[in-house]
Amino acid sequence: MITKTLKKRLKRKQGMLDNVMRQFDNAAEIIDLNPNIRKILEVTNNELVVHFPVRMDNGEVEVFKGYRVQHNNALGPYKGGLRYHPTVDIDAAKALAMWMTWKTSLAGLPYGGAKGGIQLDPFKYSQAELERITRRFTYALGDNIGPELDIPAPDVNTNAQTMAWILDTFMSTKAPAERSKNMHVVTGKPIGAGGSYGRDRATGYGVFLSIKFWAEHKKVYLKDKKFIVQGFGNVGYWAAHFLEKAGASLVAVQDAYGSIANDNGIGVEALFEYVQGNKNGIVGFADTMPIDNSEFFALDCDICIPAALGNQITAENAPKVKAYLIAEGANGPTDVEAEKVLLENGVEIIPDILCNSGGVIGSYFEWLQNRNGEIWQLEEVMEKLEKKLRTSFDKVREISNERKVDMRTAAFIIAIERLEQAYKQRGIFP
């Protein structure tokens, strides 16, 4: 049944927020979600926009705009990344915060969903400027974040170093006796600053595991399968690293600077080394051919891993997709219209809230270790991650079979039903 709200949304411009709302509506209709709970989940609990001044290296002051959106915390503290990118705005933060709520719920974690960031191009600033921007942003967020309230993590253009600056700034604003209690205010920290072994690779490893579970289920061998990756950052690199180790072959990559291809294979580690010292990303890597960005998703391959930004696979390029599996490393890379085309064409999609959930599961492990004063070894983290992700994957497959729905719809159903149950059991205050 198409409700009035759904009709209205269908008319709206396609954006990430529109996509996540349509994905939510679709699952809510199927499970006949309690209308009162639907009203709660459709909106974001808190939306914070901050403006803060920072002194630049040349002595001038620049004012930045930062965001933190907290969608829902029925299951536990808000959790989600911070992104530094020119496309960060309130709608993007709202959409990404909602996806986090569904992701943490699906993964069975005691968390809600949040997201935020700063609208800027980080490549225009020196390292010292980025440090001052990050520290001042943290100060502006103040006690709106906290280890038991809202726990940020890395996302596009932020990393372990960014998290260390946030941690240090946040702790420095607390009384000395309180400082070490705040170690888990952020996850994705460097090992020396309270980070967890394995958190660096957790998202990409999770993408790889999702593909592996899917392949096991379909009786497909990963050896010699060709895959392409959009985005060669934290998620794209680690996903490619593990897939290559499983015998698959990377045949094309796209990043913010361009696209390259080699049908005979691109060495993942060599490309990684190359990117570290190259200001034009992957462009110019030896033995690869530059290709037009618009042709990227049309390349011949078995598996496609979008691991960059949202809304990359659209109704325009979806009909040309050759891969039979899309594993969504990024959040929201496939828009709703594209998904219809892909499913009609028999392309399967491992949805973002499942496929990239290894990141937030790894973050949860870091948070637990900080909270309990423990340090787990790498093997332990990876084993626990695999177990948790397999549970989610199997549940999604089971619901997908039972209800005869695609994997995204199944994942949303599981996530929303868990939240519905929490609200039903707790009631609405007062």
Ligand code: NAD
């Ligand atoms: P990153 O900053 O490490 O890497 C981003 C990559 O995308 C870079 O290679 C960049 O060049 C590329 N890119 C940027 N704009 C592009 C464009 N227009 N076209 C093609 N490539 C482009 O970021 P990341 O942490 O790897 O995150 C990538 C995606 O994965 C994001 O959607 C993020 O929300 C999602 N994600 C990240 C994590 C995590 O733990 N880092 C967890 C879950 C989901």
